[in-house]
Amino acid sequence: MNTTTDLKVVYFPSCINRSMGKNSFQESDDLQLTALTHQLLVRAGFTIIYPESLDTHCCGMPFSSKGFAEVNHSQSETLETALLKVSENGKYPVLYDMSPCFYHSNSEFSKALKIVDPIEFMLDYVMPHLTIKNKKDTIAVFPVCSVKKIGKTDQLLALSQLCADTVTIIDSNCCGFAGDRGFLIPELNEHGLRELKQQIPPNCKEGYSTSRTCEIGLEKMSGIDFKSIFYLIEEITR
């Protein structure tokens, strides 16, 4: 944990969040996620450092998912090297803004890097430095597969409960969006989320998760605003 005098973090915005913008519910003056994360970290007192040549980096997962094992490994190694350098060999934690990317790097990396998933980072690093000002009434939260695989559903619930009085955790398997699969095989996403709508309470208009691509399908299948939980935290601590 950083001391208050040296609150530095390496922020690695995923390639998805670097290229995909806001959802259809968001206003034109809303910040896109990478900018919002920056603002939130600043509010919590962090100094932010970005990896060099950020635009060239990707955790490798999109390649791995499609069977391009070699490209995956080379992308992952390049990222690991860059993160080692920018974090001064693991001196500073590295924030991932998407759970799947964290999961992928966590299983690919071999060096002593302190990479942190979005839920743990918010719960343990950010929230202690912020004041909750306007808690929400009711929200829905979707634990994406990589959250379940690292066993962080309970932490996601705890984080959400700091932010809202009523939290509905969506009970589901993989949503079926699976990166770009939701674009290519939309019926998988429709099948995966066929019970989503009925789980969302009628007065609940906001959903949150930790994976941008999953959120596209969640928005489509629920008809409500689904976005990163970072937006929620930013809003209630504003």
Next chain:
Amino acid sequence: MLPLSYQKLKDLLSATIDPKRILTNPLQTLAYGTDASFYRLIPKIVILAHNETEIIEIIKQAKSLDIALTFRAAGTSLSGQAITDSVLVVATHGWKSFELLDNNTKIKLEPGIIGAKANNYLAPHGLKIGPDPASIGAAMIGGIVANNASGMCCGTAQNSYQTIADIRIVLNDGTILDTADAESVAAFKKNQADLIQEIESLRDEIKDNETLYHQIQNKFKIKNTTGYSINALVDYQEPIDIIKHLMVGSEGTLAFISNVTVKTVIDEKYKSCSLLIFNTIQDACNATILLKSSPVAAVELLDRESIRSVENDDDAPDYFKTLPESACALLVECRDNDLDNMLLKQLKVRSEIESIPTFSEYEFTSNPKQYYFNWKARKGLLPTVGGLRKNGTTVIIEDVAFPLPQLADACLALKDLFKKYEYHDAVLFGHALEGNLHFVFSQDFSNQDEVDRYEKLMSELALLVVDHFNGSLKAEHGTGRNMAPFVEKEWGTVAYEIMKRIKTIFDPHNKINPDVLINPDPRAHLKNLKPLPESNAIIDKCMECGFCEPHCVSEGLTLSPRQRIVIAREISRLESTNTDPQRLADIRKEVTYQLDETCATDGLCALACPVHIDTGKFVKEWRASELDSSTKKVAAYIGSHMAGTTAVLRVGLKIVAAFHAVLGTTIMTALSDVSHFITFGKIPKWIPEMPKGADKINTNQKH
């Protein structure tokens, strides 16, 4: 090509059932035709039925064409009771409704509800269903009831037979009996007078035969799923009550179960357990006898080999490795809704078995980590053997029960049996309190010598269990095809004749799950053995248990992880034997969409898998092997030009969003549908929720 009558059935049913749910292609019939047993039959037709109206139509049309039907839910049963080479009717999707009744004392459940889900519905009320099979996370109500499945804690007191309140069934002519509905019961009694009369005469015959009457009473004092639940004819007087209870454990051979109402049982709030190590199996079994009358929720036995198989676990105590060869463990569980009462129960257990020395001191624990380890040690036994077995072999779990006083002798006799037939990896464990022992071993079925060895083991097992100890050959896994040849051996001719008559009463033409439970072939247990060829190192340890299926997003759309593995194995078998190029080609035609494209590769299947197989990882390898070199070059190019790619994606998305703003949602969806189709799905399909492009990050910004 389907045989004529099957083609006719398919055509007839297509008028009322969505043809997409009537499956006949070789990939799907194999995938759905596979269950957790080590038997293999491939159905000619698989029907994914969604409601009772469809079931009645299927039953009537099949009857008119003299075609046999097998009903199935999750396909997690182990004895070969859920497979067929005729028509398989799967009742999972569409069969998920439930209703809490009578102030939560009862719950009405449809057959496609997973056992653990039923417990989720009851948990807020501190309640659960009685049966607790180890497969409860995947097994569904239809199968749990039809097999009278039980488990660690339910014993013979809270199984489906004891907790069933009502049942709704469809008979072989389409007649419905709903025992919860007085009108249905009255109509049934009126219209099926012959059937009622035959049940009554069976009941009266048994009552008049004192030997048989006592035999039935005695045999059901311990767990027994060999043959039908003929205790129904002893325990109940009313024919409707008898029918209701005969359906429990009937393995789908008498009727289709549309729903069941079961009595709920208390799920105690406080739970604790202790792992007691004894110096010998005899000590452990003697302690079990004493514990029978003490307030325990479960007593599980683990033999020395079982302990050895978990001794390398991170949480295992060090002394596991140095235990004497004769040692034996009991996992004892105490539960109560009141904490003080639970502690009192622990004291009672202690004093009850005071006279028997334990190898070391023991403490009860409610500490989640220790509690979880103790149970993990017990529950991990099957997967441990399964995970260590040689590729190409299957893992077999036997399921016998003995009267409690004979348990120690029976354990030793079983261990001698493993030695005699050289099953060196066999581990012995089980629900000691109920005299129910499981032994797990790996078995090769790929050559005749090995099949012969298994045959000898089974024959001698039957002698040992039946003649020496008067036990049950199947305690809780059902008779299936595996024990059907031994039902008469266990029960004797008189009782077996009663069972055959039960089958004839409900299914006179032998068309409802034939060859299961009642089978005249003395070698039925050695036929139709499932091949498990090596295919890929990631999936070779799969036991096809089906525990992954509820955790898979594509299950029900295309394939589940288990089904993907089944298909991969069949492709490997066909490729290596070159026996049926046409079949291989037919399967290959469907495989890209079914196995590859619709897998989300999320890996949640691995969390539920007893041997931790990540089928998603396998599918990624599959994708890699399907790629041609030019595609790989494109990927490598994208990889080395990531900066450009995210830029293109950013701009691309912005252009799409601009079009959207101009053209509106409907027209955009239509346009992208076309391009999606003509590019064979390779261009992302545009959906209204597709995000706009992001702005480039300014990494130089300072706060």
